[in-house]
Amino acid sequence: MSDYDFSRLNxxxxxxxxxxxxxxREGVIFERFKPGRDAGVDGRFFRSDGDEWxxxxxxxxxxxxxxxxxxIADSESLKVQKLSPSRYILALSHSLSLND
Structure with a gap:
């Protein structure tokens, strides 16, 4: 697998x-929002059955x-509980290992 350098992105x-x-990957279109405070939502997709990702x-x-x-533990988990989505996807640019 290639190592990607996400530090070049803002x-x-x-x-x-x-x-x-x-x-x-999912075959759907995630809506995006303007920069600024986002209440824990950088992208969103609504399924026809009412599920929110x-x-x-x-x-x-x-x-x-x-x-x-x-x-993440202190603030993002509270936002997830409040939003109560059917699916929550957290994307990180930080490098991780199996031991993290």
């Missing part, structure tokens, strides 16, 4: 990349992993 470019990649992107490439995990 936050919005990373969100667009993730939304486009997932749209192609949420995409949240975290482009914290140089942030220590512990800080990223703490942020």
């Amino acid at each position: 936050d919005k470019e990373f969100e667009v990349f993730c939304a486009d990649l997932l749209s192609a 949420i995409l949240q992107c975290k482009h914290w490439i140089s942030t220590p992993l512990e800080k990223l995990v703490k942020s």
Whole structure:
């Protein structure tokens, strides 16, 4: 597998990349939103049966992993509970290993 350098992308470019990649993978179109506070939603897709899929992107490439995990646990999990989507997809630009 190739190693990709996401550090060349800004936050919005990373969100667009993730939304486009997932749209192609799932055969749907994720809607995207303008830059700014997003209440935990960087992309969204509504299924015809009423299910809502949420995409949240975290482009914290140089942030220590512990800080990223703490942020997700402290604030993102609350947003997910409030939104209550049928599917939640978290996309990270941070490199991970099996031990993380």
